Amino acid sequence: MARVNIKDIAQKAGVSKTAVSFAFNNPSRLSESTAQQILTIAEEMGYSPDPVARSMSTGHTGTIGLLLPQPLPEIVRNPFFPEFVEGIGEVCTHSGLSLMLVSPLKGSMRRAIVNAAVDGFLTLGLEEYKATMVVLRQRGVPFVTVDSDPIEGVPAINVDDAGGACQAMHHVLAIGHRQIAILAIRSGKQGHYQEYVGTLGARMHGYLQALQQFGLSINGRSVRLLECTSTENGGMEGFQALWKLRRHPTAIVAMSDIIAIGVIKAATAAGVQVPQDLSVVGFDDITLASLIHPALTTVAQPSREKGQIAASQLVKLIESSLEPVHQVLPTRLIERASVCPPKKEEN
Amino acid sequence: MARVNIKDIAQKAGVSKTAVSFAFNNPSRLSESTAQQILTIAEEMGYSPDPVARSMSTGHTGTIGLLLPQPLPEIVRNPFFPEFVEGIGEVCTHSGLSLMLVSPLKGSMRRAIVNAAVDGFLTLGLEEYKATMVVLRQRGVPFVTVDSDPIEGVPAINVDDAGGACQAMHHVLAIGHRQIAILAIRSGKQGHYQEYVGTLGARMHGYLQALQQFGLSINGRSVRLLECTSTENGGMEGFQALWKLRRHPTAIVAMSDIIAIGVIKAATAAGVQVPQDLSVVGFDDITLASLIHPALTTVAQPSREKGQIAASQLVKLIESSLEPVHQVLPTRLIERASVCPPKKEEN
DNA sequence: TTGTACGCGTTATCAA
DNA sequence: TTGATAACGCGTACAA
Numbered sequence: 001m002a003r004v005n006i007k008d009i010a011q012k013a014g015v016s017k018t019a020v021s022f023a024f025n026n027p028s029r030l031s032e033s034t035a036q037q038i039l040t041i042a043e044e045m046g047y048s049p050d051p052v053a054r055s056m057s058t059g060h061t062g063t064i065g066l067l068l069p070q071p072l073p074e075i076v077r078n079p080f081f082p083e084f085v086e087g088i089g090e091v092c093t094h095s096g097l098s099l100m101l102v103s104p105l106k107g108s109m110r111r112a113i114v115n116a117a118v119d120g121f122l123t124l125g126l127e128e129y130k131a132t133m134v135v136l137r138q139r140g141v142p143f144v145t146v147d148s149d150p151i152e153g154v155p156a157i158n159v160d161d162a163g164g165a166c167q168a169m170h171h172v173l174a175i176g177h178r179q180i181a182i183l184a185i186r187s188g189k190q191g192h193y194q195e196y197v198g199t200l201g202a203r204m205h206g207y208l209q210a211l212q213q214f215g216l217s218i219n220g221r222s223v224r225l226l227e228c229t230s231t232e233n234g235g236m237e238g239f240q241a242l243w244k245l246r247r248h249p250t251a252i253v254a255m256s257d258i259i260a261i262g263v264i265k266a267a268t269a270a271g272v273q274v275p276q277d278l279s280v281v282g283f284d285d286i287t288l289a290s291l292i293h294p295a296l297t298t299v300a301q302p303s304r305e306k307g308q309i310a311a312s313q314l315v316k317l318i319e320s321s322l323e324p325v326h327q328v329l330p331t332r333l334i335e336r337a338s339v340c341p342p343k344k345e346e347n
Numbered sequence: 348m349a350r351v352n353i354k355d356i357a358q359k360a361g362v363s364k365t366a367v368s369f370a371f372n373n374p375s376r377l378s379e380s381t382a383q384q385i386l387t388i389a390e391e392m393g394y395s396p397d398p399v400a401r402s403m404s405t406g407h408t409g410t411i412g413l414l415l416p417q418p419l420p421e422i423v424r425n426p427f428f429p430e431f432v433e434g435i436g437e438v439c440t441h442s443g444l445s446l447m448l449v450s451p452l453k454g455s456m457r458r459a460i461v462n463a464a465v466d467g468f469l470t471l472g473l474e475e476y477k478a479t480m481v482v483l484r485q486r487g488v489p490f491v492t493v494d495s496d497p498i499e500g501v502p503a504i505n506v507d508d509a510g511g512a513c514q515a516m517h518h519v520l521a522i523g524h525r526q527i528a529i530l531a532i533r534s535g536k537q538g539h540y541q542e543y544v545g546t547l548g549a550r551m552h553g554y555l556q557a558l559q560q561f562g563l564s565i566n567g568r569s570v571r572l573l574e575c576t577s578t579e580n581g582g583m584e585g586f587q588a589l590w591k592l593r594r595h596p597t598a599i600v601a602m603s604d605i606i607a608i609g610v611i612k613a614a615t616a617a618g619v620q621v622p623q624d625l626s627v628v629g630f631d632d633i634t635l636a637s638l639i640h641p642a643l644t645t646v647a648q649p650s651r652e653k654g655q656i657a658a659s660q661l662v663k664l665i666e667s668s669l670e671p672v673h674q675v676l677p678t679r680l681i682e683r684a685s686v687c688p689p690k691k692e693e694n
Numbered sequence: 695t696t697g698t699a700c701g702c703g704t705t706a707t708c709a710a
Numbered sequence: 711t712t713g714a715t716a717a718c719g720c721g722t723a724c725a726a
Contacts, residue, residue, distance in 0.1 A: 003487045006721060016696050021722060030695080046485040051464040052402045053720030056701055061399065062462055063447065072436025072446065082423045089419025089450070096453055098463060099419065100410065101446045103439070114395040115409055116445060117402060117464055138393040140350045291638045353703060363714050368704060378712065400702035403719055697726080702719105709714080 004047045013041045024049060055117065064092070064314060065100045065118035067136075067143075069126050072103045079258070079286035080303045084146075087307025088122065095315050110135045120318045122146060122310050127198060142317040146310045147199050155317065155324040157310040161199050164299035164331030165206025168281045169253055171297070171333055173214045176341045177251040177279060180223050182207055183238045183263065185230045185255045193218070193225060203255055203283065224249065228259060235262020243270065250279065250342035257282035257289045257298055264292065264338065275340040285334055294337035301331045351394045360388045371396060402464065411439070411661060412447045412465035414483075414490075416473050419450045426605075426633035427650040431493075434654025435469065442662050457482045467665045469493060469657050474545060489664040493657045494546050502664065502671040504657040508546050511646035511678030512553025512602075515628045518644070518680055519598045520561045523688045524626060527570050528596040529554055530585045530606050532577045540565070540572060550602050550630065571596065575606060582609020590617065597626065597689035604629035604636045604645055611639065611685065626686040642683035649676050 010017045015038065022029045023038035030038075042048075055061045066088065068075045075081060085099070092099050100118055105111040109128075113121070113135050121143035126132050129148045136143050143154065150156035172180060184204065189195045196204045211217055218225050226241060228234035235254065239262070242249060254260035260282030264274050272278050274294055282289060285300035306329055316322045357364045362385065369376045370385035377385075389395075402408045413435065415422045422428060432446070439446050447465055452458040456475075460468070460482050468490035473479050476495045483490050490501065497503035519527060531551065536542045543551045558564055565572050573588060575581035582601065586609070589596060601607035607629030611621050619625050621641055629636060632647035653676055663669045 005719085017721075018696060018698095018723090022695085025722085034695090046487075048461040048482075048485055048487075050720055051462050052399060052408065054462075054722080055399045055464060056403050056703095056720070057722040059701080061464060063464070065445075071440045073433045073440065076429045076432045076436060082429060085423045086420045089423060089448075093418045093420065093450065098412075098450070098452075098459070099448045101436075101448065103436070103445070105443050105445075112445070115398050117398040117408060117410070135395075138395055287634070288638070291635070352701090364703075365705085365714060366712090369713085372704080376712075381712085396704095397702060401704080403702070404704040406719080695726100698724090700723085701721100704718085706717085707715085710712085 003050070004045050006047070006049065009038065009042050009045060009047050012045065013038050021049075052117075060119050060318075061117050062096065063098045063100050063118045064088075064311070064318075065102045065116045065121045067109075067113065067121050067123040067126070067132075068101065068103045069109070069124070070103065072101060075103065079288070080284060080301075083303035084124070084307040087304040087309070088311040090308050091311035091315060097315070113139050120144075120314045122314055123148060125199060129198075142314065144310050144314045144317065146306060149198055149201070150326045153324055155313050155322070156326045157306055157313065157329070158202075158327070159301040159306060159329045160331045161202035161301075162206035162209070164283065164301065164333065165203040165255075166210045167206075167331075167333040168283065168297075168299050169207045169210035170213065171335070172251045172253060172279060172281060172339060173210060173216075175279075175339060177249075178216075178222055179247065179250045179342070181238075181242050181249040181252050182218070182223070182225045183235065183252055183254040183259050184225060184227045185259070186227045186234070191225055191227055200255070207253065221247075230256045230258055232258055232262035232265065235259035235264075236266035237262075239263045239266040239270075243272070248278075251281070251339070252278065253281045255283050257284045257286045257296060260296055260298065260338075261288060261292055264294070264296070275338050276343070279339040279342070281339060289334075290336065297336045297339045298334055299331050300334050302329050305329060350397070351392050353394070353396065356385065356389050356392060356394050359392065360385050368396075399464075407466050407665075408464050409443065410445045410447050410465045411435075411658070411665075412449045412463045412468045414456075414460065414468050414470040414473070414479075415448065415450045416456070416471070417450065419448060422450065426635070427631060427648075430650035431471070431654040434651040434656070435658040437655050438658035438662060444662070460486050467491075467661045469661055470495060472546060476545070489661065491657050491661045491664065493653060496545055496548070497673045500671055502660050502669070503673045504653055504660065504676070505549075505674070506648040506653060506676045507678045508549035508648075509553035509556065511630065511648065511680065512550040513557045514553075514678075514680040515630065515644075515646050516554045516557035516600055517560065518682070519600060519626060519628060519686060520557060520563075522626075522686060524598040525563075525569055526594065526597045526689070528585075528589050528599050529565070529570070529572045530582065530599055530601040530610065531572060531574045532602045532606070533574045533581070538572055538574055547602070554600060568594075577603045577605055579605055579609040579612065582606035582611075583613035584609075586610045586613035586617075590619070595625075598628070598686070599625065600628045602630050604631045604633045604643060607643055607645065607685075608635060608639055611641070611643070622685050622687040623690070626689070628686060632681055636681075637683065641685045644683045644686045645681055646678050647681050648678045652676060 009020045023035045027035040102116045123145045125147040145156045228238040282298035285298045289296040356367045370382045374382040449463045470492045472494040492503045575585040629645035632645045636643040
């Protein structure tokens with residue numbers, strides 16, 4: 001049984017296709033009786049306009065795409081993804097839009113972009129953003145970047161990663177620590193932090209800035225940098241690697257909460273007390289951060305607002321042209337229980 | 348600057364539209380040189396085929412829809428949503444599909460369904476499923492229901508809510524409790540539990556079954572039923588209402604973890620010790636359940652598998668017809684610290 | 695209210 | 711084998 005289409009209904013009702021279309025989209029242009037008549041027949045025959053054909057005619061889809069740099073299963077495990085989507089969802093609900101989650105197709109970002117039938121894209125934390133931007137431009141729909149280094153002429157929403165990182169490091173330094181290890185998210189750049197980009201680069205920049213304020217820099221002795229995967233395991237391994245060294249850090253500054261939590265777990269398991277023996281700072285303020293023991297001092301960012309603002313920028317961009325804006329949302333240090341002054345003898 | 352289309356490329360390359368189409372989709376039908384030539388020109392002019400037009404011709408979109416009964420912002424707050432989507436995401440990644448999140452449009456489920464340009468739907472926990480099913484059938488794409496009462500002729504994936512609920516209640520009874528309150532998720536049915544449907548109905552059914560095994564039923568005295576919203580606040584209010592009564596329950600069986608957690612918080616605040624003074628059981632095994640104090644005894648369900656199985660059923664259904672299957676995934680009781688035998692004097 | 699052009703690719707058919 | 715012509719899919723918009 002082939003899908004019933006507008007022609008079938010027109011025939012059955014003895015009217016033109018146009019009349020059927022009006023009955024659905026603009027009933028006021030038809031006499032009430034015929035409109036009703038058409039709708040009834042459509043109902044009986046189980047007709048509903050084909051959304052693809054409709055998009056073809058109207059030129060829009062009623063859908064926005066969220067472009068994700070990783071496969072869906074990995075992304076949704078990210079603890080702040082739900083909040084971010086919540087913000088987008090508010091705008092979608094308000095504007096009557098649906099949200100399409102677009103991950104690389106067969107490993108290809110390009111393929112994913114050109115295949116997605118959407119009116120615009122939100123991009124989240126793209127890394128090889130240059131190549132992707134080209135495809136996105138070519139694709140011909142508006143887009144807004146989130147958590148990427150801003151590009152000229154493209155609206156960008158970011159959070160103040162650098163500022164937050166600076167606050168975090170500053171806090172640790174101000175409380176007296178001088179033996180510090182930074183646990184960075186593995187970048188593929190093997191510790192060449194000058195080459196870090198995006199979120200990673202911004203956070204690193206913030207750490208360095210705070211260090212500089214105290215006349216310090218990453219020197220491999222008192223202040224060290226180590227990369228690890230952004231997982232609990234990564235944090236545990238990071239701690240273990242650090243604890244093998246002759247001189248232990250008195251504070252570990254981690255680029256993500258999940259790393260910090262791994263550190264705390266490994267430290268506790270090794271009989272190292274947090275924060276008495278070791279202070280730990282995270283980044284992100286995931287739900288777990290306030291629940292573990294000791295509660296994690298970390299940097300919070302407004303994920304929901306980020307999604308909300310990015311989506312509403314995109315909607316404006318779709319509806320009419322708009323001056324591209326770069327917006328930076330504030331981050332803030334949340335002081336909890338995982339940081340205290342270093343012990344005297346270790347100082 | 349209008350989007351460049353297939354005709355522009357054909358013109359520029361001095362070939363027909365067909366040749367351009369072949370260059371993209373079926374290069375073997377062209378001499379290598381012309382194919383290459385066309386692709387080069389397309390690249391230069393920034394052409395990529397319009398996904399909508401393409402869908403129009405091919406008859407498929409490369410997208411599946413996840414139909415949600417509530418607005419996006421509410422749904423994503425649901426603690427097991429990420430896991431469920433993770434399962435779907437595995438299938439999408441494998442099959443090269445994108446996922447569209449489809450919530451009611453302007454309050455209308457029907458409108459959302461008919462507007463979504465997808466090859467098939469997954470539905471999650473629909474309540475007014477009858478009306479929605481009709482629209483879905485009419486929409487003419489295959490669909491698989493998840494967490495709804497199975498419908499004849501439609502593949503359905505469920506978890507054994509009844510079995511899990513039965514285990515939970517049985518556990519409480521077997522350990523000696525006879526003064527029990529069930530905190531149900533507010534249904535709009537005001538305690539007429541015979542009318543509960545879907546997940547709610549199944550869980551209620553499980554509770555009743557266990558009660559029956561002990562010769563008990565909901566009688567308003569030793570075994571009571573109370574509805575509350577599925578929020579922490581709902582649980583707190585539930586506890587308070589219960590504690591005003593002359594005879595306190597020795598155990599509270601909650602239909603969701605979040606309710607149970609509310610109960611524990613309110614109880615603790617009121618100086619009632621869990622589990623010594625009051626045993627509490629939840630449902631869902633959200634992350635928080637193992638982290639609060641005392642750790643919550645609850646029922647776990649395989650959310651990721653649920654998504655994975657449902658999505659792969661849908662993919663099969665899209666690719667070819669398939670016998671509709673009803674599949675029920677197991678749930679299991681997780682015993683933690685929030686349940687113990689009742690005190691003697693209260694028995 | 696209706697007829698018709700149109701949007702943009704894909705594909706069956708046909709010709710060289 | 712290589713490529714062109716034309717029909718097709720399904721609504722919407724505009725002139726009549």
